[in-house]
Amino acid sequence: MIKKDLLGIKELTVEEINLILDTAAGFKDVLGRDIKKVPALRGRTAVNLFFEPSTRTRTSFELAAKRLSTDVINFSVPTSSVVKGESLIDTALTIQALGADFVIIRHSSSGVPHLLAKSLRASVINAGDGMNEHPTQALLDSFTIREKKGRIEGLTVAIVGDVCHSRVAKSNIYALTKLGARARLIGPPTLIPEEIVSLGVEVFHNIDEGLKAVDVIMVLRIQMERQGKGFFPSTEEYFKNWGLTSDRLSLAKDDAIVMHPGPMNRGVEIASDVADGPKSVILKQVTNGLAVRMAVLYLLAGVHE
Amino acid sequence: MPKELLNKQDIDRILARIAHEILERNKGVGNLCLVGIQRGGVHIAKRLAKKIKEIEGKDVPVGSLDIALYRDDLSIRKEQPVVRRTRVLCEVTDIIIILVDDVFFTGRSIRAAMDALMDLGRPAAIQLAVLIDRGHRELPIKADYVGKNIPTALNENVEVQLEEEGLEDKVVLNLVTGDSSTSSE
Numbered sequence: 001m002i003k004k005d006l007l008g009i010k011e012l013t014v015e016e017i018n019l020i021l022d023t024a025a026g027f028k029d030v031l032g033r034d035i036k037k038v039p040a041l042r043g044r045t046a047v048n049l050f051f052e053p054s055t056r057t058r059t060s061f062e063l064a065a066k067r068l069s070t071d072v073i074n075f076s077v078p079t080s081s082v083v084k085g086e087s088l089i090d091t092a093l094t095i096q097a098l099g100a101d102f103v104i105i106r107h108s109s110s111g112v113p114h115l116l117a118k119s120l121r122a123s124v125i126n127a128g129d130g131m132n133e134h135p136t137q138a139l140l141d142s143f144t145i146r147e148k149k150g151r152i153e154g155l156t157v158a159i160v161g162d163v164c165h166s167r168v169a170k171s172n173i174y175a176l177t178k179l180g181a182r183a184r185l186i187g188p189p190t191l192i193p194e195e196i197v198s199l200g201v202e203v204f205h206n207i208d209e210g211l212k213a214v215d216v217i218m219v220l221r222i223q224m225e226r227q228g229k230g231f232f233p234s235t236e237e238y239f240k241n242w243g244l245t246s247d248r249l250s251l252a253k254d255d256a257i258v259m260h261p262g263p264m265n266r267g268v269e270i271a272s273d274v275a276d277g278p279k280s281v282i283l284k285q286v287t288n289g290l291a292v293r294m295a296v297l298y299l300l301a302g303v304h305e
Numbered sequence: 306m307p308k309e310l311l312n313k314q315d316i317d318r319i320l321a322r323i324a325h326e327i328l329e330r331n332k333g334v335g336n337l338c339l340v341g342i343q344r345g346g347v348h349i350a351k352r353l354a355k356k357i358k359e360i361e362g363k364d365v366p367v368g369s370l371d372i373a374l375y376r377d378d379l380s381i382r383k384e385q386p387v388v389r390r391t392r393v394l395c396e397v398t399d400i401i402i403i404l405v406d407d408v409f410f411t412g413r414s415i416r417a418a419m420d421a422l423m424d425l426g427r428p429a430a431i432q433l434a435v436l437i438d439r440g441h442r443e444l445p446i447k448a449d450y451v452g453k454n455i456p457t458a459l460n461e462n463v464e465v466q467l468e469e470e471g472l473e474d475k476v477v478l479n480l481v482t483g484d485s486s487t488s489s490e
Contacts, residue, residue: 026371026388035424040374068374295388298374302385 005117005124006296008133009174017178021143023295024288030067031291041068041301046102047095048074050127054106056262056286057127057136061104064293070102092116102297105129123300131165136296137261138171140289142179144281145216147288148257153180158210158252160186160244161220161269162231164193168261169220173199186210187242190231207242211251218259219244219270235268245271249279257281306480307464310455313474316436319452320349323434324356326450331401334361336429338395338402340368342418345407348469349436353405368393370404375417397426407465409435409451412444437476439463 009017030038046065048058058074065072075095086094092103103122105113110130117124128134145152157176163169163185173196176183183201185192192203204210211217222238232238249258258270258280266272275282311319331337334357341350347369354367370393373386404418419431434450439457455478457463462479466472 023388026373026390029371029391030374033425038374038424039420040379043380298388299385301379302383 004300005113005126006135006300007113007117007124007126009135009138009171009178010133012135012178014178017139017142017175020139020292020295020299021146023299024139024143024291027067027294027298028288028291030294031287037067037069039069040298041065041070044068044070044101044301045099046070046072046104046297047098047100048072048127049077049092049095049103049105050075051077051105051107051112052128054127057106057134060286060289061125061127061136061293064290065102065297067290068294068297070297073098073100088112089116089119092120096120096122102300125296125300128167130167131170132167133171133174134167134261135171136289136293137168138175139296140285140292141172141218141259141261142175143292144259144285144288145181145257147284148281149215152176155181155215156184156213157181157216157218158184158186158204158214159218159220160207160210161242162191162222163187163196163220164191164231165223166220169218172218173201177201184210184214188232207248208251211248214252214256216257216259217244217249217252218261219264221261221263222265222269224265235265239268239271243267243269243271244274246274246277249274249277259285262286307477309475309477310437310463311453311476316452316474316476319436320352321356323450323452324353324360327353327403327432327434328357328361330432330449334363334365336399336401338366338368338393338397338400339405340370340393340402340418340422341405342414343369343371343373343389343391344470345465345467346370346405348467349407349434350403350405351469353403353434366395368395370418370421372414372417372421375421377413377417391421393422393425397422397428399427399429401430401432402428403432403434403450405434407436408463409433409438409448410441410463412442412446415446416444436465437463 050058062072100122104125104127106127107129110132113124113126113129126135159169173183177200185201186204186207260282264270264275339350339354341347350367354365357365371389371391373388432449435448436452438451438454460481462481464477464479466475468474
């Protein structure tokens with residue numbers, strides 16, 4: 001991989017996406033061994049710079065780095081100088097001066113990773129920026145689909161829920177369309193922006209129609225903080241209209257798989273029996289996330305001019 | 306002007322001889338597992354297993370080992386090497402591992418392969434089988450089974466072409482221009 005940073009799927013070529021997925025397959029082998037650690041990135045340092053709460057993604061990156069023999073620092077924002085008013089770039093430059101090779105950043109504002117990438121020599125990895133992108137989530141989703149279905153091209157993938165506020169949805173739309181899948185967005189008009197059709201997706205405001213004969217269903221998390229803002233009446237009503245139940249799941253292909261980026265709201269966007277059912281690959285996604293993040297760190301670690 | 310060093314028959318005879326040597330030294334296939342280094346070594350390992358089966362009538366497990374994550378030049382390369390699958394299906398602990406590679410050169414690949422193997426378990430022993438030994442060792446490592454010793458200059462490249470890669474079986478010597486940074490290992 002030639003680029004220094006992983007900022008979004010939008011910025012990646014099809015070849016780069018496939019290289020990451022192929023490399024992740026090799027790392028999945030490593031994760032299946034007794035000794036789950038390789039010396040590939042010995043002596044490097046990664047910094048988790050999370051301005052938004054996250055347990056899963058941060059832990060996944062931390063473990064991925066450790067499996068590659070890279071040291072990890074978790075820069076926790078509430079106790080840092082950020083609360084003393086230090087600017088974002090100053091914080092990042094300070095981290096770089098400590099010798100960080102990777103800065104893994106999550107921020108509530110879109111574009112922050114792109115801004116940092118310009119000022120830092122270290123590789124910047126976007127772990128979620130505002131409503132823009134969450135590239136490693138889309139990569140691990142594509143990896144999981146490829147692993148389960150043997151391919152991505154030609155598949156029909158339904159993305160159900162709050163597309164409007166979802167960086168996971170956006171990254172997945174870029175990834176799926178680049179890799180030749182058909183993406184369907186399903187949800188109420190309040191949660192699916194009209195302009196999104198320009199990305200080459202189909203929009204369904206009726207879940208039963210949208211789920212017909214799909215190969216993959218990606219359920220998005222309903223962010224509880226959106227409740228009471230007029231996007232949907234109540235979580236109960238959301239579940240009634242848009243929740244993935246086993247009845248609705250039966251509309252998809254017989255061999256369809258169900259995905260969720262986590263953490264799940266059971267009984268809101270997904271029924272418990274579906275989440276734990278035989279078609280669910282939700283926990284596989286978590287394991288694959290490690291392999292994919294190892295691949296990203298490994299590939300970005302080439303020497304940059 | 307590549308110079309042909311070995312043809313199809315030569316390679317076949319060499320592998321038959323190495324298969325015999327492996328069986329002689331280890332008194333049969335009892336405790337053996339062949340592990341090829343990705344990618345050329347994997348093909349050679351499979352061929353050796355076939356030869357051993359022809360001679361002894363018994364199957365020897367064959368695995369593939371990717372050494373990309375154990376290389377010693379990861380911090381100085383511009384492009385990261387491709388990570389391929391590692392599939393060592395046999396138990397490693399207490400087994401005699403025959404490590405197989407196509408070209409034996411600086412010995413750095415073999416060092417990496419030994420480290421990778423050790424992370425999979427504790428073999429009873431590791432033996433090394435190579436099709437070509439082209440010299441220029443940079444580490445104190447030697448092979449147990451050598452197909453052919455070919456003295457080379459550093460600006461030459463030994464290329465093992467195999468049917469498994471869609472080519473005609475042969476080994477050729479090429480002259481490489483520029484520095485010797487593109488080793489065949």
